[in-house]
Amino acid sequence: MKALFRSQLFTNPEQAFNLAIKRGQLYELDSRSLRKAVYTYFKTGYLEKGKKLFINVYPSTVLNSNFIPLIDTVIDRFPASSQSIILEFVENEKIRDFDEIENAVRELKKHGLGMAIDDFVKGIDDINRTIELDADYIKLDRYFTSSLFASKRKQAYVKFLVQYCSQFKLKLILEGLETARDIDVARSLGIQYAQGFALGKPEPLALIL
Amino acid sequence: MCTKVSNFIKNEVFEHHFQSIVDLTDHTVKGHESALSLPALYKS
Structure with a gap:
């Protein structure tokens, strides 16, 4: 399951996050968004069924000194979430220091969290x-x-990426499937996981579960 | 404007919608009735 930020105050999520960036409040928005997504999802008990919850996060958020304590708080409240949260690094913020990010990822993995690279190949450092x-x-x-x-x-x-991911034990997810034909094509190319309107629209959790 | 943004964040005037990520190897996930072979996908 993927959590998608929505606000009636903005036409799209990028507007909200870009404004937060301009005001120097990206971490505050990103961390609050993550916490709210987890709490919304986990309150249903759905995570206990072993499903994964994918949540967007900015690389700079992960590097903030308050982020690990936030994750500790989330896991304390919902222990099973530690094996369920997959952080998706958004592509529109360049990673300036991969060593620094890798250290943060290592620490988060000790907490049981997983990592995903979002919107490959839109980002400049994908x-x-x-x-x-x-x-x-x-x-x-x-x-x-x-x-x-x-x-x-x-x-x-x-097909190359399917092979690459298989070799390095990465899971590949194809986004944007909108028709039954898209599903067939994805299958034919060896894609195992997918997301898109053909498989389910973004909706409030109450309408899905 | 700055205060407005701060309040939006502080009051968490946002929510989340959720979208499924599906395992296509689950045979209950339907595509076309007739399975396509890869070469047939190429149109040129």
Whole structure:
């Protein structure tokens, strides 16, 4: 399950986060968003069924000295969440120091959390991320899904990534599946995990569970 | 504006929607009725 930020005050989540960045309040928004997503989800007891909860996070948030204590608080409240939370590094913030991030990832993994690279290949340092970070998942941007059935180049690239992920025990998730044909194409290329309107729309949790 | 943003964050005037991530090897997940083979995907 993927948690998606929504606010009636903004047309899209990027507006809210960009404003927070301009005001120097990114960490506060990002950390509050994460905490609220986990609490919303876990209060239902759904995490106890062994499902994963994917949540976007900015790399700089993970590096904030208050982040690990926040994760400790979340896990104290919902112990099973430690094996369920997958942090998705958003692509629109460049990672300046991979060693620093890798240390933070190592620490978070000790807490049981998993890591994902979001919206591959929209980010400017995505290739570096797949090589340098000990991620558990790579989420392929919807760019790959669009007209995937007709594009030899996209199919070849996806097949390469399927092979790459298999070799390094990464799980590959294809985003943006909107039709039954997209599902068939994804399967044919060896994609195991997928996300998109064809498989379920983003909705309030009460409407899903 | 600054205060407005601070209040938006502090009061957590946001929520989350949730979207499934699905295992396609689960055969209850439906695609087309006829399975496509990879070569058939290529249109040129």
